[in-house]
Amino acid sequence: MRRLLSILLILLLAALAAGAAGWWWTTQPLALAADKVEVSVPVGASLRTAAAKAVEGGVRTRPELLAWYFRLAAREQTIKPGEYEVTRGMTPGELLDKLVRGDRIVLAVTLVEGWTFRQFREALAKAEHLTHDTAGLSDEQVMQLLDRPGVHPEGRFFPDTYHYARSSGELAVLRQSLQLMDKRLAAAWEARAPGLPLKSPEQALILASIVEKETGRPEDRADVAAVFVNRLRIGMRLQTDPTVIYGVGPRFDGDLKRSHLTADTPYNTYTRAGLPPTPIAMPGKASLMAAVQPSGSKALYFVARGDGSSHFSQSLDEHNRAVNRYQRGIR
Incomplete structure (x- = not known):
C-alpha cells in the first residue's frame, strides 16, 4: 500500500512539475x-x-x-x-x-492627388505583395468588376494612402478608393454654395479635377475655382491647358504646342465651351470643396508667377500685363 501511495505521489509531483513547466513555457x-x-x-x-x-x-x-x-x-x-x-x-x-x-502584416500604397487613373493602376501594379488581379484588363473591364459598368474611371477614385494585407488584390484597393470618392463627393455636393453653374455632382467632380491640376499653391484653390465658375457663368470658354493635355493622351511629351491648342478634341477647352466630358484627374478633398465653394473673386484670368502661386486678373488687359511680367520677363 505504501509503495502504491509512493508511486501515486511521484506521479502527482511529476504532473505538477510538468504543469508548472508548461505554464512557465507559455x-x-x-x-x-x-x-x-x-x-x-x-x-x-x-x-x-x-x-x-x-x-x-x-x-x-x-x-x-x-x-x-x-x-x-x-x-x-x-x-x-x-x-x-x-x-x-x-x-x-x-x-x-x-x-x-487577425493582426496581419499590413502594407500601404499611396495614390496621389492629381494622378490619372492610368497612374493609379501603374502604382498598384508596383505595390509590394499586392495581387495583380487587374493585370491585362481594360479600364472598362475593371469598372465592370467594380460594379460600375459604363462609368468612365477618371476622377472616380479618391487619392489617399490605402492599407492592405498581403495577397490582397488591386480590385480591393480600388473598391475602397471608389467608395471613398463617392462619400467625399456626396459630402462636397451637399455643402455646395448656392447659385453655382453646376448641375450635378459629376460636374463638380470635373471642375474639381481641373482645379487640382491648375493649382500650384493650396491657398489659391478657391480663387482658381472662382475663375472657372465665373467663366462658366458668362459662357466664356475655360481655356485650360491640363484638359488639352489630357485630350492628347499618352502621346503628350511634355511640350504643349500651338497645334495642341487648336486641334479639336472633346477635352480641348480652347475649341469647345463648357466643361470637358469627364474629369481629367483624381481630385483631393480640398479641390472638391474649392469647386463647390469657390471664393468670391471676380477674376476671369490667372497666370503662374513662377513660385507656385498665381496672379489673378479681372480684365484681359491686366492679365496680359501679368503674362508679360511673369511669363516673358517684360516689366
Missing part, C-alpha cells in the same frame, strides 16, 4: 530564427497546421508543443488566415492572440 518569449520572422497561415488551417507554419516560418520550438498550447488556450476561438509578423520577445499567448485577432 510565459516565456518564443525563440526565433531572427529578430522578426513571418508566418503564413493558409485559409482553413487547423491549430496544428498554424503551429507547424509558425515553426516553418522561424519560431524555434517543437510544433507539437505549440499545437498543444494552441488547442488548450484557444477554446472556442478560431484563427484567421494571412501573413503575420512574429517579433523577438513575443510569448506563445501573444502569438495566439495575434492569430485570433
Whole structure:
C-alpha cells in the first residue's frame, strides 16, 4: 500500500512539475530564427497546421508543443488566415492572440492627388505583395468588376494612402478608393454654395479635377475655382491647358504646342465651351470643396508667377500685363 501511495505521489509531483513547466513555457518569449520572422497561415488551417507554419516560418520550438498550447488556450476561438509578423520577445499567448485577432502584416500604397487613373493602376501594379488581379484588363473591364459598368474611371477614385494585407488584390484597393470618392463627393455636393453653374455632382467632380491640376499653391484653390465658375457663368470658354493635355493622351511629351491648342478634341477647352466630358484627374478633398465653394473673386484670368502661386486678373488687359511680367520677363 505504501509503495502504491509512493508511486501515486511521484506521479502527482511529476504532473505538477510538468504543469508548472508548461505554464512557465507559455510565459516565456518564443525563440526565433531572427529578430522578426513571418508566418503564413493558409485559409482553413487547423491549430496544428498554424503551429507547424509558425515553426516553418522561424519560431524555434517543437510544433507539437505549440499545437498543444494552441488547442488548450484557444477554446472556442478560431484563427484567421494571412501573413503575420512574429517579433523577438513575443510569448506563445501573444502569438495566439495575434492569430485570433487577425493582426496581419499590413502594407500601404499611396495614390496621389492629381494622378490619372492610368497612374493609379501603374502604382498598384508596383505595390509590394499586392495581387495583380487587374493585370491585362481594360479600364472598362475593371469598372465592370467594380460594379460600375459604363462609368468612365477618371476622377472616380479618391487619392489617399490605402492599407492592405498581403495577397490582397488591386480590385480591393480600388473598391475602397471608389467608395471613398463617392462619400467625399456626396459630402462636397451637399455643402455646395448656392447659385453655382453646376448641375450635378459629376460636374463638380470635373471642375474639381481641373482645379487640382491648375493649382500650384493650396491657398489659391478657391480663387482658381472662382475663375472657372465665373467663366462658366458668362459662357466664356475655360481655356485650360491640363484638359488639352489630357485630350492628347499618352502621346503628350511634355511640350504643349500651338497645334495642341487648336486641334479639336472633346477635352480641348480652347475649341469647345463648357466643361470637358469627364474629369481629367483624381481630385483631393480640398479641390472638391474649392469647386463647390469657390471664393468670391471676380477674376476671369490667372497666370503662374513662377513660385507656385498665381496672379489673378479681372480684365484681359491686366492679365496680359501679368503674362508679360511673369511669363516673358517684360516689366
